[in-house]
Amino acid sequence: MNCLYKVVADKTPYCSIQEITRKFSIGPTRFGHPCFYSPEDIKLANFTIKHGEQITFNSVEEVNGMMAVNCGVVRNNQPHSFTFPLSQEGIFYECEDDQIYTLKEIAEWKIPKCRNRIVKLSNSLHTWDSSNPLPENFDGCLILTPVYEVQAVMKFRKDIVHILSDLDVEVKDITDCYDINSFLQPLSLEDVFERTSKEFPMVAEIMEGPSGSQKPYNILNTGKEIVIYKKYQATRVLASEIRSDSPKRHFLIPMSYKGKFKRRPREFPTAYDLEIARSEKEQLHVVATKAFDSPHKELFSVSVGDQFLVQQCQTSEVLYEGRKKLVDVLACEQILSDTYKKVLLPMYMEGGFVEVIHDKKQYQLSEICKEFPLPFNVKVSVRDLSVEEDVLAAVPGLQFEEEITDSYLLISSASSPVESWEIPVYRLNMSVHLLSKDVQTIIPPVTKTTVEEISEEQYYMVRRYENQTLHPPPRPPKKPATPPSKPSFAVPKEGFSDVLQAPKVRYHTLSLNLLQS
Structure with missing residues (x-):
């Protein structure tokens, strides 16, 4: 599921x-x-x-x-x-x-x-x-x-044996009679990553390879020997395809990506989003795409097509239910035909704005991350010529959402180490066992990095733990007097009338792979 x-x-x-x-x-x-x-x-x-x-x-x-x-x-x-x-x-x-x-x-x-x-x-x-x-x-x-299942390895077999917990057999402990080192020890990529840095580089044989046609996944076949040079943390930019319908494609872009980008207009649903996107580098220029009637005469009512230069957040006094009240507002300059007019927009205003782009420059990925706050909208203007197929070049628009730091292993083929690859530790389902072979060269060959397309599930797994304390505060209510409602995930007190019995989760005491019974 x-x-x-x-x-x-x-x-x-x-x-x-x-x-x-x-x-x-x-x-x-x-x-x-x-x-x-x-x-x-x-x-x-x-x-x-x-x-x-x-x-x-x-x-x-x-x-x-x-x-x-x-x-x-x-x-x-x-x-x-x-x-x-x-x-x-x-x-x-x-x-x-x-x-x-x-x-x-x-x-x-x-x-x-x-x-x-x-x-x-x-x-x-x-x-x-x-x-x-x-x-x-x-x-x-x-x-x-849960339905429990044991995974086991046999002395003269390389594959993993699955033993159901309800199997009616007698088990005898013969640990003292055998050398545990004579058995293969399957390791996940997480297990390998937990090894100390002094243990790298190492040679390993793939016991269960990953699925996928994109390099390097298509060369990580079962039985193939690889060299694992080192473990480290690497930076990626999380990007999503800009489109109105679903599903959207999601990508993790390495900082070594050699393509160039041009800016694309951003869309902002509220005045609060304009405040978040405001930067010191340049003044934000937007066009209203939705009308808004202000409930206070002291604040501005917006018509479709109105253009604004965003200035700063401040407080303003308004008359509310017969009393004066301070509210947060966004100070802007409305662009008229021959002049500018200072206006105040309520921060909770639910409207619609689209950015007007004056910048025609082409940017490297590192330049965008350095000069502009994310999220940021772009389109590939010059594809990465160092790769055979640049998957980003065919995407009509991308939103750079945030920089993430993730765990990687650097590997190459043991038989023909022409190039080395970065493989993600927590998104690649793969098991290996270590071989007692010496690494011919400690210095890895030229490193190839790829744009990794990730699933919707992996996208949310990446986002849920990254920079949680740096995320902007939640949006204010649409109206000053309406408090935000809190969702409840508790089970109803009146019983479990809406509770279903899910398919039993079968997991193993060793690798904990999920199967549907």
């Missing part, structure tokens, strides 16, 4: 820290930090946790000879760390989670052992096609029930 989900907090309490550590996967990744709260104050030796305060469980470690959980709370924007002994008793409830997850992530990290998990489809990625088992426009909750 090509969907993302929000996790509904479990209403059943946990009675001790040890119970939580047994039920939840607590680990170093961002998924392995479950959050709980206590309905009562908890007094520790030198710290008191207030009731209702969100407690983040970070890791389980041995402290002074006893197993304990490293935890943290954020109070007045200041983090506070402390430890809970596993013997700590009390009532703990799971906190609400506003993140979105794939089924694989939920199965691996978010389903407590011996419990089910209720989830709700996220509006971020809610597409329906004929292969989707859910009813079209379904807006209820799902109950996910």
Whole structure:
């Protein structure tokens, strides 16, 4: 199922820290930090946790000879760390989670052992096609029930064997009779990335290759030997195709992209968006595409075709329900036939504006990221001649959304290392096993970078964690007196009339691949 989900907090309490550590996967990744709260104050030796305060469980470690959980709370924007002994008793409830997850992530990290998990489809990625088992426009909750499966490797086979948990067999432990090194050890790209930098470069054989016709995916075939030179973080620009209908194509563009871009007009639905896009480099020039009647005589009413130069945000006094009130406004200069007129637009104004472009210059990708705030609209004016096919050149318009930093491995073919490639660690489903071979040359051949087209699901996975603290604040309400409504993802109190039993999530105790039963 090509969907993302929000996790509904479990209403059943946990009675001790040890119970939580047994039920939840607590680990170093961002998924392995479950959050709980206590309905009562908890007094520790030198710290008191207030009731209702969100407690983040970070890791389980041995402290002074006893197993304990490293935890943290954020109070007045200041983090506070402390430890809970596993013997700590009390009532703990799971906190609400506003993140979105794939089924694989939920199965691996978010389903407590011996419990089910209720989830709700996220509006971020809610597409329906004929292969989707859910009813079209379904807006209820799902109950996910895990079905366990073991993945195993055999001594004289390179493929992975799948063993169902309900298989009626007897198992005998013969670990002491065999050398574990004689078995192949499948590693995901995440496993390889967790190796220390001193262990690189290394030679590996591909056990399960990825699918895809684009290089380098089409050369990563099962059984092929590759050299993995190093691991590192690299910058990409996340871009989306500009089009009115869906689905849109999404791309991750490396900073080494050699094509050139020309600017395309941006569209702004509100005056608030104009304030966000305003920059010191140049004055923003826009044309109104939608009329707006101001409810206050002190503020300007907009007609279709009105042109403005955006100046700055300020406050203005207006008469509201018989009383004077200060509101946020956007100061602009209206462009008339032979003069300029200063006007004030309410910041909450829901209208429509399109940018007027006076700049005809062609830009490199790095220049745009340096000189202009994102998001930014462009079109490829000169394609990248260093690649056989530039996928961006055929796109009528692109919106550069944000710069991201992602994890990559640098690889080449072991048999013919003519060129090396960057492969993403978290978006490539691929397993390898390491070979005890020496690398002929430590210096990698010339590096080829590609524009990576990503799926809708991968797009939201990239965006949800990138620069969360740097995102602009939410838009103000459309009218001053209308407070924003808060969406609720709780399960209805009256029962589970809209809850369906989802296809059982089958996940493995080793690699945790998802299958639909």
